[in-house]
Amino acid sequence: MFEAEVRVELKKGVADPEGKNTKKALDLLGFDKVTEVKTSKFFTITLDASSEAEAKAMMDDMCVKLLANPVIHIPLINIKEV
């Protein structure tokens, strides 16, 4: 069994209103040393794959077909055997 962690980040240059708004709230709470907040989405997916290469190929396909939109997202995939 493999466990894949996928972090779906926004591409450089894509606006991140959620991050911006979070920073604003942190500023109001007095966290005056916060210089930037970026948001991303994190998935942990368990796979019954026969090899790491197969797990990686499946994850790449999942990112293209559902987890990320290539127009604004970069998926970062990390796979480990469990």
Add this chain to the structure above:
Amino acid sequence: MNIEDIKVCVLRIEGTNCEQESFQAFKRLGAQPEIVHLKQFLGQDVTDDEKRSLADYHILMIPGGFSSGDYVRAGAIWAARMKAGLKDDLKAFVNEGKAVLGICNGFQVLVELGLLPGFDEIMADVPQAVLTTNDSSRFECRPTLLKHENKGNCMFTSKIPEGDVLMCPSAHAEGKLIFPSAEVDIAYKKLAEKDMLVFSYVDPDGSYAGYPWNPNGSEKNVAGICNPRGNVFGMMPHPERVMDREMHPDWTRAFPTGLGDGMAIFESVLDEISKRF
């Protein structure tokens, strides 16, 4: 074909809203609408009597809402489920020149499906655009003014003169239309050349004024686009919520008689389908 013979599928899954308003919009204009759950097309958990085929309809409408909780991304799960079980049927439907309408969440679904913008093919394998979080990072819910920009390509606005301004309410958190950063100029050039731009957000003077008149921060104030063929159309605001004059916030002053602004979109597509089939 007579309007009474036009069959409309108002598609729903969990989290859909305004399917009743959409059903009523088509019904009062004389067509035959039916609210169909996606499972009825996929043949899952339904009886034989409940099974339906997309090919039996002339118009497919995907309404608004928060399908599947908008998990992953707005409209992404609904699009994935349609792609998995209906891809070929959808392509054939669009290829035959039948009409597909996506409102709000439905627009997000059409973009995630690759049916919009559909620059070079009926249905792209990966999305060519995205409707993402509003610049304000908030759910924006209020009347919005839409300038009709189409020059005749879109079958959903054929009865609306170019330059006319309609009021349709917006209610969304992810309505900002974005094209790939490296291809933005090409994308807007194609939208103009192929007459795919349908509605833009404007202020009461009819000018492009940005936020708050543009509720989401879409570049060039885009509110709705169609495919190059004009038979797939998506818009973020809700025309089905302004079918009657009383649904306009200023109806006592501005609408002493007549119908709501949303009616023209449903009239247009029924008229076009009746002429073409």
